[in-house]
Amino acid sequence: MLGTASAVPTRQRNHNGYFLRWGAQGILFDPGEGTQQQMLCSGLSANDITRVCITHFHGDHCLGLPGVIQRIARDGVTHEVEIAYPAAGEAFFEKLRWASEFVPTSVVVPRPLSGPAPAPFGEPLVTALPLRHSIPVYGYRVEEPERVHMRAGALAAKGVTGPPVGELKERGALTLPDGETLYLDDYCVREPGRSFAIVMDTGWCDEAIALARGVDLLLIEATFLSSESELAAKYRHLTARQAGEIAAEAGVRKMVLTHFSERYTAGGFERFGEEAAREFSGDIVVASDLDRVSFPAR
Template sequence: MSVRELVILGTSSAVPTRRRNHNGYFLRWGDQGVLFDPGEGTQRQMRLAGLAATDVTRICVTHFHGDHSLGLPGVMQRIARDRVPHTVRVAYPGAGEEYWRRLRHATSFHDTEVILPQPVGGSGCCAIGEEEPFTVTALPLRHSVPAYGYRLVEPDGWRMSPERLERHGVRGPDVSRLLREGRIEVAGREVALAECADPRPGQVFAFVMDTGECEQAVELARGADMLVIESTYLDSEERLAREYRHLTARMAGRIAARAGVRLLVLTHLSERYEQEREGEFVAQAAEEFDGRIVLAADLDRIAMPARRRPV
């Protein structure tokens, strides 16, 4: 199976700290690389993580607050400088088009034509990303500026069984034809795909940043193998979370529990919390969610969970 992992480039919120850079998350999905919310310092963090501009095939921006987007100019200029040959699609809230234009051409540089803007908008589900091995959808969140979360879904597939293929006499080009057509005739007998393969559930990744609790966050995370979600505050600052339309770790855990998530990754921590208090984020989320929880740290690599077993 191809490598599927999340590389954490930054985990702070509005103000970076000595240990936590501004936001930045790189999802490696086989030969695809999705960069989420590149804040300041993303280009350097990519270097430290061993990532190149050529690894990026798509960028997803949730909203145009600086800690989620001020790294865009550097990343895009690096894509141009390194002469990345493939298209790099960039999804962002269409309501922030003026900010996109400013960031896209923040300074003078030798531009590139490979960057393809994909503004998202509306109050419902916005589908993008038909070119990748997964579908990408965006849903609006509840924040102080237009903000969208993203959901990547791999279609369900099949895992071929060499023994069963041989037993049914399916060989060579007939294997791909069976996979494509669902049933074929071999030596005068019809062979169905289910006789030679087992269902392979597709994987789901969800990315939810700055937002208050809302149904859209739950819908984005529904059945996700991995949910990356902001948890800016602890319970003691719940009033601030509601006032500024952010989440506490407990709220993030509640969303994960309602959505049936498998792995919950907490990030976007307020700079107010010292290192010795970070365990409280996991503890408070765990009071709502009984699955696996990871508190993200800069330059962590978090593997996607193994596929679910077919029901």
Template sequence: MSARELVVLGTASQAPTRHRNHNGYLLRWDAHGLLFDPGEGTQRQMLLAGVAASAITRICLTHFHGDHCLGLPGVVQRLSLDRVARPVHAHYPASGQEWFDRLRHATPFHDVLDLHEHPITADGPVADDPHVEVRRLDHGIESYGYRVVEPDGRRMLPDRLAAAGIRGPAVRELQRTGSMHGVTLDQVSEPRPGQKAAFVMDTRLCDGVHALAAGVDLLVIESTFLDADADLAHAYGHLTAGQAGAVAARAGVGTLVLTHFSQRYPDPDRFGEEAAAAFGGEIVVARDLQRVPVPPRR
């Protein structure tokens, strides 16, 4: 199992279908599990995907339309039922505090979960470990997209370390100090760009979409409509598959994951075809219970 991967729990939009559950995405990021937009049925989808509730460390809601949050009560109660001992953090638009409270306490249960709430009020960083940023999107109600960012680092080069006679604990000391016995860190290593992933759900095209997508290795983005229905997409605050592809091309995305499909379209392959007209990289037309590895660093 990859240490960094996307587990797709649901790919439908407003109405689930026989083959597509409401939204739900778990991003495994080393020791962290970020659950995005748990729609109705997420708890069962996690079971089918082989994901334990204990894998969740953060819950990230983009907005409070039902297909993006109606699974929250079940997930929270399952975390409590399983007596997950460590804190779980929840991020959501502050304007939806009333709805979060109602979902959080939808029914009586033995609540032993240590849930830390982090209402979002503006663009910017919302978490440090891992580093998570948000940007405002353009939808019918307040909505934010998320961006997970690993800081840039350096990759140590074994042949150069050996030539310089640096080994064992001395390698860590060199990384800490930057130089040792006349050898600098730059001489025995090379830049290693940090990995990045972004989640862009219900929105029209806006500055926030492009800011979130810029340079990410993995872009999970809604493509509710096909291009022929672009007017409907704009009217309802959504993107088309072609627009999603154009965003990915402009942003230099590694892998593009299309999701949040309207039930009006019986052929999911058409979403990939329309996105490919603008984007020449890897495209995944997401299906329920699929696992998508975060691409290797570029």
């Protein structure tokens, strides 16, 4: 959690910024102002970033991008860093990318996204869906493919070992010399891949639920408490309670609340968790800057 404030940072909360560590990959979401400094405090270097995803071009979600790009250039990062963002904000992306003088790098690869269902991309696979805000916003879902574990014992009992096991896994069926056909689903256990979703700056919408469907970990904005639900509706943001509803409806395992309005500076952030818990019975984290949140154990 590099930053957990909304439009206005506070003494305790930096502008947005979230770094998802995924095996050897590192996906940076919404680098707001101060992201370089927060990365430093989190023990992250420019070299750790393999992909950047921008949800939208409000300043609290992107004003740190120039620093991050220039740091990638300065540090001589050699791997490709693809940057996904709403194509509607192309002009802002270009300004941020070339915000000041620096020796450019060729590793930055823009990936503008458009339409209601952009093609999934990358490894791990990233899916983007438009959310509902005052300007174009995409939420993102990251997931790995499901794992298929073969039931070796049951197959051995049928005399199936070695290469035919791989054949069954690949083709979905295997016919034995005696004519019997075995079907993959009878001889395997399917384990869904790990999944993550980020839902930022949106009013209630079905796409938020679609992105979050069944994920292990959902990072979601909760700008307001229910006492400010009129403001939330007016500015197309979520209350903590609505975030809890989305998590419950999507069947997520663990949720992280963030993007808190500066009006709550006085503290009492546990109220966000309490509100979400009225709707969602799973694990809830109320994010603070520099927190590390782990995926729930399988």
